[in-house]
Amino acid sequence: MRKRVSVWLLAFSAVLVMSMVVSAAPxxxxxxxxxxxxxxxxxxxxxxxxxxxxxxxxxxxxxxxxxxxxxxxxxxxxxxxxxxxxxxxxxxxxxxxxxxxxxxxxxxxxxxxxxxxxxxxxxxxxxxxxxxxxxxxxxxxDVRVLYYNKAAFREVGLDPESPPQTWDELKEYADLLTSRDSNGRLTRIGFHPNLGNMYWWIFAWQNGATLVDDEGKIELYTPEAVEALEYVKSFLDTYGLRELTSFTSTFGGDAMDPFLIGKVAMVGNNNTFRETILRYAPDMEFGVARLPHNGTPASWSxxxxxxxxxxxxxxxxxxxxxxxxxxxxxxxxxxxxxxxxxxxxxxxxxxxxxxxxxxxxxxxxxxxxxFRPFSLEAPTWYDSSLSPELDAVYQGMKDPDQALRDAQKNYEDEVARWHRTHR
Structure with a gap:
């Protein structure tokens, strides 16, 4: 009997020690x-x-x-x-x-x-x-801000410490900063809304659009959104699609970024672009400013x-x-x-x-x-529903009103397909 008790005690002690080890293990x-x-x-x-x-x-x-x-x-x-x-x-x-x-x-x-x-x-x-x-x-x-070339500002008589604050000023400055050679070919563009890290929805927000309706659904076709796309397109119309395409085809990244080599005077880009400038163009004199807007300050993160x-x-x-x-x-x-x-x-x-x-x-x-509004039914709506329509505007195939009307329908079709497969 004493031997059996000793065995149980030994067994219990072993279990206790093991449990203590286990509980102490990280x-x-x-x-x-x-x-x-x-x-x-x-x-x-x-x-x-x-x-x-x-x-x-x-x-x-x-x-x-x-x-x-x-x-x-x-x-x-x-x-x-x-x-x-x-x-x-x-x-x-x-x-x-x-x-x-x-x-x-x-x-x-x-x-x-x-x-x-x-x-x-x-x-x-x-x-x-x-x-x-x-x-x-x-x-x-991250966040998008405006980077601008101070030397280019001085060259055309603009105050390098006074960057544009409104859409009207941005367009005015861009026109002044755009230059062409004796044959009329572009040698520098003042501002291109699709260069850097800028997207149409930023301009839509800056014009008072919310891009979501009262139920939280994506809302692309509103007067404010259409007006924003018209504003974006106005820059492309100024430069000319064919000439702009030819001019930008030579652009590269890092050390050959068009802003760093003086081909673009102002660009919207994210906060990390500052490090790119300091690394590849350490002697460049540039400014950083808040994005110009049309009544509603806004950026994208x-x-x-x-x-x-x-x-x-x-x-x-x-x-x-x-x-x-x-x-x-x-x-x-x-x-x-x-x-x-x-x-x-x-x-x-x-x-x-x-x-x-x-x-x-x-x-x-x-x-x-x-942030871009999230849609469970169409999580990449900005690529699948919107991007093809924006491209159609930039290529001169659709006007902004029709493009955003079609983008809205594309999105609604995506939502409907999702609901059909998630019943």
């Missing part, structure tokens, strides 16, 4: 991102190391994947049921993954941690919230989100790491390392960053920026 979570080399990857590795050291009960294993391969890899992993616990993704279509239950709502974790929406840029709220719940954190965002997979077995640990990445301190570090705007307002407005006048312009523009 929780492992995986984190996938798009930084697979260079300074940003080294920085991210260091961030993960610091988190692991400060949180011995959690081990984060990160994986950086080449940007162009990342999206296929994460889609494949998700379909196979082996998605990472925390992942970067496209900030503009969070709703698509939320609707498909691929990611989890974060409201409960935010409340427990004291994290509130007002810590992040208002523009991001429309895309991280789905069906009344927060499904993602805005890791990184997109970016990357951080999300927790619904497949995660350790969502609490995943949230602890995710919230660490979203802290103002880490966000400010990332902004400095990658010259990126970040989702955290406090991180974006770090004192060191705000010492740069160009950065302050971008922060001001971020205050009026918007």
């Amino acid at each position: 929780t492992k979570i995986t984190f996938w991102h798009i930084y697979d080399g260079g300074e940003v990857q080294s920085w991210m590795k260091d961030v993960v190391r610091r988190f692991n050291e400060a949180n011995p009960d959690i081990i984060v294993e990160d994986l950086g994947v080449n940007f162009w391969d990342y999206w296929t890899k994460i889609a494949t992993a998700t379909a196979a049921g082996i998605a990472p616990d925390v992942a970067m993704n496209d900030l503009g279509n969070v709703g698509q993954r939320a609707h498909a239950d691929m990611i989890i709502p974060l409201d409960e974790y935010m409340a427990q941690s004291g994290v509130t929406l007002d810590e992040f840029w208002p523009a991001t709220h429309s895309v991280i919230i789905w069906d009344g719940q927060v499904y993602a954190m805005p890791w990184e965002t 997109n970016g990357f989100s951080l999300e927790i997979s619904s497949q995660s077995k350790n969502p609490e640990a995943a949230w602890r790491f995710l919230s660490y990445l979203m802290s103002p301190e880490i966000q400010a570090e990332y902004a400095k390392v990658n010259s990126s705007l970040v989702g955290s307002i406090a991180g974006s407005t770090d004192e060191e960053l705000m010492a740069d006048p160009s950065w302050r312009v971008m922060i001001d523009e971020m205050g009026v920026s918007r």
